[in-house]
Amino acid sequence: DMPRATAVSYYRDAKAAGTTVAEPVLIRAFNKMVFERKGESLPVAELSKKYGVAAFLLNEPPFWGCSGTLAIVENLEPFLCFEKMKVAADAAVYAGGKMSGRMLAWFASSEMSRCSFLHCGDYDPVGIDEYLRLKEACGARAKLHIPKNIDDLFKKYGKRELLIDSEAVFRRLRATNDPDALCIIEQMNACNTGLEQEILLLG
Template sequence: MSDPVDALATRIERLLRERRLPRSALSPAMRERLRPLFDAGTLAEERTGAGGQVVVRDAESFARFVRREYPSGIAPTIPDETPLRARSVLVSRDAKRAKRGGPVPVHLRALGADVRLRRGEDSLDISAWTRAAGAAGLVVEPQCEWQFEGAVALVENLEVFLHVERIVGAIDLVLFAPGRLSGVVRDWLASPVMAKARYLHLGDYDPVGLDEYLKLKAVCASRVALHVPPDIEERLRRFGKESLLLDSAAVLDRLRRAADPEVSDVVRALDRYGRGLEQEALLISI
């Protein structure tokens, strides 16, 4: 099939065809990738009315750039069975430029004696896997049909995944979601098959962790809650790290305007101490 492997490829295709593009069509990340072309004068901006346009000033140089960045062409014919990151290597020599949305493996731990995921007549005994091997694995695909009814904790770091029962109780299942939660996994958690699950978000107490909570709450509404320990300020004072805020200053500024009361309370605490808190600090007895 013919498929532009990344979003920038579709913009480049239009620039090749029409020699111009609305400035608003390029995201900051796209502009960063094209920065050498702007610096060299191959691309330029022109003001038009209230907006502006990006125009190709040197068609030959632009074509060379496209051939270098997309050695197989903007939209080569790719067999349907080719995985997303392999497509990206074919098109741009860079697996990390692949569109997101493919299958994502997740790790699960059962804290109850009979925790199962079900799909029609099929059943995955997560409790048995946890007893035997310490954890279970599941590949979550788009339109995932595995369902679960019960309380799920989403944790960001491995050590908390392995010891979360020391922090929270009344949890049936723990899902390890390192860093940013995949959109595929978020869609599964918000899907009808998971409608009887409720979620406790337990991430780092920093801008990224709080932002991830808001993203999940936006699609799961009242079924998701933010875990905030009652002694969070004391833990911030003793174990907080300033770089957790400095590295995500723009996200923190946006969170200061968030309407969610739980997030607002945590953000005020972060501002008060000028530090964020890694969730491993909750495993420390104080």
């Protein structure tokens, strides 16, 4: 099955399919983490140490599974330099901006039921909306990474354009009762800015 090729043949538009046959998952793993599937093992920590990153194709179940804490990282540079963020996690998974429905289904699957998730994204309406999508899929196993000095970071490095560009999302977020999301929403309201996660790389 090749949905995008089929979409071109029917609609002359590959993007009309809305999905692809599979998607690559990029992982940077530590602490001897291993993924398993149907008796197979993928030594993601060993591969990350040797090559900088591990990867596999995510398509249909059965999925690869593991145990431990996974950081879901929104942006590429924080993913590539994940150690500099000093986040307590066994692996970082690159979300590439907006998580796909397939990726969320993997996180919520029985194969990943022994995992907890820490969303590491921009502290802006889009980033918080992505965290809430993860929380909806995985429930209490999903948390938002909030640095202890988040107040100071917003005051010093906040960016007004991050709110201007996402006003509709920001209005919708105000209905949430999630405590982690509310913590960041309060900062956005107080400073009238959002905060890009790359600032965490500076320590």
